[in-house]
Amino acid sequence: MATSYEDRVLRVLAYIHDNPAGDLSLDTLADVAAMSRFHWHRVFRALTGETCAQSVRRLRLHRAAIWLVQSDKPVAQVAVAVGYPNLKSFARAFSEAYGRSPTAFRKAGQFLPANPHFKTGEYPMHPVTTRTEPARRVIALPHKGAYGEIGKSFEAFGALCESRQLWSKVGPVIGLYLDSPDTVPEDQLRSYAGAEYRGDATPDGMDDLQIPGGKTAVLTFKGPYSGLHAAYHSLFGNWLPASGEEPADQPCYEIYLNDPRETPPEDLLTEICLPLK
DSSP: OHHHHHHHHHHHHHHHHHOTTSOOOHHHHHHHHTSOHHHHHHHHHHHHSSOHHHHHHHHHHHHHHHHHHHOOOOHHHHHHHTTOOSHHHHHHHHHHHHSSOHHHHHHSSOOOTTOTTOOTTOSOOOOEEEEEEOOEEEEEEEEESOGGGTHHHHHHHHHHHHHTTOGGGEEEEEEEEOSOTTTSOGGGOEEEEEEEEOSSSOOTTOEEEEEOOEEEEEEEEESOGGGHHHHHHIIIIIIHHHHTOOBOSSOEEEEEOSOTTTSOGGGOEEEEEEEBO
């Protein structure tokens, strides 16, 4: 029976991600879940920690933040694309969540990752330290496609951990990024959404991964996840050339130090980890 409810929650989370401009009312989401609306909202909150309305709002505005800094879509077009046909309503909701208007957010140093005028040094510096990271066993769900959309897999991962009562065996939440978005087509990018695992058998439906550990450059980024792409440019374009270090033949990974459901976007802390030789 637990698997049935897991499937319903995962189906609804996927639907929200895939249809940000669609009808995401409680009735519609209950229909997607194939469950009575009178009980569905209790099931959803128990397995995700949020009401349906809270999840819809957060995921829509996260998608908007990504588009504002990673595309040149007009703000009004972004608003409609995430389900806010009224620009004033969108601006108010976005400002409440992100602490500034959509236009100010776009101009506030988040930087377009595809900026044709990019030159080394134009991105802001972030604190970088070199430390020895432990080897980690990670359980995760695979994600294929734009890295900015990996939240879809993280939502599913969190719901599964809640449903299966795995949190006591789970450590830091981690994202692994296997490809360079500068050389691999966006729809072919491979990544994983998961967490360090301290249990025994690998949970059904998840992949079991190993991060070797060792010497690692760690950039600490504070702010919305939409700014992470620019932080990578700072790490590789500003810090690495001056460091005298050489990257190891291992993918980068990110460690998320707080919960986006409970933390204002401007206070989110992410460690970008670059394995070194």
